[in-house]
Amino acid sequence: MRTSMLAMSATALLALSTQAFAAGELNIYNWGNYTNPELIKKFEKAHDVKVTVTDYDSNTTALTKIEAGGHGFDIVVPTGNYVPIYVEKGLLLESRPDQMTNFKNVSENWKDVPWDPKRHYTVPWQWGTTGVAVDTSVYGGDINTSAIFLDPPAELVGKVNVVPEMNDIINMTLFYVGGEPCTTDKTVLKKVRDVLVAAKPKWLSMDYGTTDKLSSGEYPATVNWNGSTFRARLNNPKVAYGYPKEGYPLWMDAVAILKDAKNPENAKLFQNFIMEPENAALISAFARYANGIDGSEAFMPEEMRTAPEIVTPEALKSAGQFLPTCSGESRDLYTAIWTELQK
Amino acid sequence: MTLEAGQPRSLEAEATNRRIRRNWLLSLPAILLLLVAASGPLLIVLVYSFLKPGDFSGVVWEPSFNAWFQILFSRDIFDDTVGLADAHLTIFWRSVRLSLSTTLITLVLGLPTAYFIATRSGRQRTFWLFLITIPFWTNLLIRTFAILEMLRNEGIVNNSLMSLGLIAEPIQILYTDTAVLIGMAYVYLPLMVLPLYAAIERLDFRLVEAGYDLYANRLQVFRKVILPIIKPGIVAGSILVFVPSLGAYVTPRVLGGGKNMMIGNFIELQFGQGRNWPLGSSLSILLLLIVMAALLFYVRASSREEPHG
Numbered sequence: 039m040r041t042s043m044l045a046m047s048a049t050a051l052l053a054l055s056t057q058a059f060a061a062g063e064l065n066i067y068n069w070g071n072y073t074n075p076e077l078i079k080k081f082e083k084a085h086d087v088k089v090t091v092t093d094y095d096s097n098t099t100a101l102t103k104i105e106a107g108g109h110g111f112d113i114v115v116p117t118g119n120y121v122p123i124y125v126e127k128g129l130l131l132e133s134r135p136d137q138m139t140n141f142k143n144v145s146e147n148w149k150d151v152p153w154d155p156k157r158h159y160t161v162p163w164q165w166g167t168t169g170v171a172v173d174t175s176v177y178g179g180d181i182n183t184s185a186i187f188l189d190p191p192a193e194l195v196g197k198v199n200v201v202p203e204m205n206d207i208i209n210m211t212l213f214y215v216g217g218e219p220c221t222t223d224k225t226v227l228k229k230v231r232d233v234l235v236a237a238k239p240k241w242l243s244m245d246y247g248t249t250d251k252l253s254s255g256e257y258p259a260t261v262n263w264n265g266s267t268f269r270a271r272l273n274n275p276k277v278a279y280g281y282p283k284e285g286y287p288l289w290m291d292a293v294a295i296l297k298d299a300k301n302p303e304n305a306k307l308f309q310n311f312i313m314e315p316e317n318a319a320l321i322s323a324f325a326r327y328a329n330g331i332d333g334s335e336a337f338m339p340e341e342m343r344t345a346p347e348i349v350t351p352e353a354l355k356s357a358g359q360f361l362p363t364c365s366g367e368s369r370d371l372y373t374a375i376w377t378e379l380q381k
Numbered sequence: 382m383t384l385e386a387g388q389p390r391s392l393e394a395e396a397t398n399r400r401i402r403r404n405w406l407l408s409l410p411a412i413l414l415l416l417v418a419a420s421g422p423l424l425i426v427l428v429y430s431f432l433k434p435g436d437f438s439g440v441v442w443e444p445s446f447n448a449w450f451q452i453l454f455s456r457d458i459f460d461d462t463v464g465l466a467d468a469h470l471t472i473f474w475r476s477v478r479l480s481l482s483t484t485l486i487t488l489v490l491g492l493p494t495a496y497f498i499a500t501r502s503g504r505q506r507t508f509w510l511f512l513i514t515i516p517f518w519t520n521l522l523i524r525t526f527a528i529l530e531m532l533r534n535e536g537i538v539n540n541s542l543m544s545l546g547l548i549a550e551p552i553q554i555l556y557t558d559t560a561v562l563i564g565m566a567y568v569y570l571p572l573m574v575l576p577l578y579a580a581i582e583r584l585d586f587r588l589v590e591a592g593y594d595l596y597a598n599r600l601q602v603f604r605k606v607i608l609p610i611i612k613p614g615i616v617a618g619s620i621l622v623f624v625p626s627l628g629a630y631v632t633p634r635v636l637g638g639g640k641n642m643m644i645g646n647f648i649e650l651q652f653g654q655g656r657n658w659p660l661g662s663s664l665s666i667l668l669l670l671i672v673m674a675a676l677l678f679y680v681r682a683s684s685r686e687e688p689h690g
């Protein structure tokens with residue numbers, strides 16, 4: 039604890055001293071292992087701005103810290119369903135990306151999204167799907183189903199990992215039993231609970247770190263995100279990604295500027311900067327998710343353009359759904375089921 | 382400390398009073414710091430536990446006993462009947478059980494270790510104590526991941542058991558309660574050894590000799606002579622191990638695979654994805670109360686006079 043305090047004051051001192059040298063600063067608060075250092079270097083060079091990236095591991099962590107104030111961040115990258123919460127709490131600057139010069143590059147289907155109508159606040163960072171990843175040398179059957187973890191085939195019993203993301207897991211189970219996300223319908227939720235409680239003894243663990251453990255073969259099967267599975271497959275070619283036909287969550291992380299940003303002009307430059315296809319391609323080349331900017335494919339490595347984790351099969355496209363933000367009653371019901379599952 | 386006014390006081394009493402006042406004054410900064418830094422945050426937690434949860438995080442400033450009610454009782458989400466909160470009790474019981482087991486294991490391993498060290502010569506003693514403290518040089522998280530590496534299916538433990546021909550295929554140790562127990566016993570063992578060592582070091586071995594002279598056998602000497610004398614060390618070590626075990630977060634999270642929660646993980650859930658800060662706060666206070674109860678029990682147990690016989 040003491041060392042981290044020391045480190046913090048040291049960084050604070052450093053930050054103060056560098057202020058004098060660089061023309062400007064930009065403080066980005068983003069998910070861990072998600073920002074391409076080359077992209078940052080390019081931006082720093084282009085605009086003579088010193089960029090600092092700080093990590094978080096979940097939407098709730100980010101929201102809590104930003105709400106508490108005094109964080110010093112200019113930019114945050116929440117998932118789409120969290121954007122309305124930020125807006126409602128008055129935490130975001132209406133930076134009008136829709137009027138920026140590079141907005142023309144945003145793909146048609148990302149120009150107007152339910153969580154940010156007409157894009158008054160946010161710019162696409164990356165988008166992806168939550169599905170299942172399976173080591174095909176362990177199980178060779180159909181993997182486009184949530185049964186991989188909700189009713190594991192004999193080969194995978196005791197070998198499945200489930201990421202401890204309450205919303206993703208409960209919503210996938212809801213799709214599996216034929217319910218709607220954020221439902222408060224108790225007959226459906228009861229089915230969800232029964233399916234989950236019955237499946238749990240067949241799981242190996244409930245943990246993150248899926249990219250590494252899929253690569254090493256420690257997880258023969260896991261609930262996972264598409265980009266993470268892509269990165270694992272590059273290390274272990276036997277890993278394959280399944281899009282559950284019963285339904286799977288779609289998500290997009292979006293770059294927003296905070297209302298109390300100290301460097302709003304630099305932050306706007308950054309929003310415009312990442313809508314440039316060449317720069318968006320850098321984002322994807324690092325974290326291996328699609329970015330929502332037209333023309334960026336041309337700058338991406340060949341393997342990105344054809345990756346089965348990125349190009350959703352036509353037949354399974356309609357099963358993907360954006361998750362709304364559940365609140366109040368349904369959240370309490372979700373937590374109760376989740377607690378019972380992990381007791 | 383009541384002094385009746387008007388009573389003649391001796392110079393000596395005057396001096397004592399002055400000394401007491403000066404001592405109070407000198408310790409005032411420390412007391413203030415403790416009050417602000419220790420009680421302040423606790424007070425916030427206590428207040429939060431009597432409020433309503435905010436929609437996405439934080440609290441709404443409306444008084445409510447709901448969080449405390451939720452700990453013990455749950456309204457069945459499906460048929461609305463109120464019953465004992467089975468899930469919460471299971472989690473609490475698992476934590477208490479694992480912490481007690483950890484304390485017992487470290488005691489059984491720590492006692493001979495401490496005895497061995499305390500009976501060496503001066504320089505050897507320093508060397509062995511130095512070895513005991515080495516693990517503290519490395520971050521807890523890194524040590525836990527090292528244990529994970531050893532317990533894995535392709536890890537050292539399984540590989541050596543397999544090459545010895547004791548097992549045919551890897552046994553699943555990782556992600557079970559056993560793994561959590563191994564990890565916690567490893568992490569907290571030094572906390573048991575050090576107070577035990579301090580107690581045994583002070584042991585007057587002439588008493589042991591006297592015991593033998595009076596025809597006591599080894600077991601009797603251990604039970605009637607050594608044990609009562611080193612009891613404060615055992616009590617201190619057990620407290621030092623039991624208390625942090627109860628709130629352990631990293632070890633169950635990494636080695637338990639996150640399938641079964643302990644109290645620490647359960648509290649984290651309330652502040653994170655569960656978004657129920659009041660419940661998290663009330664659980665934290667409850668944890669504190671359990672720890673205090675354990676401490677009181679130990680204090681009373683250690684201060685009780687041993688019957689002579």
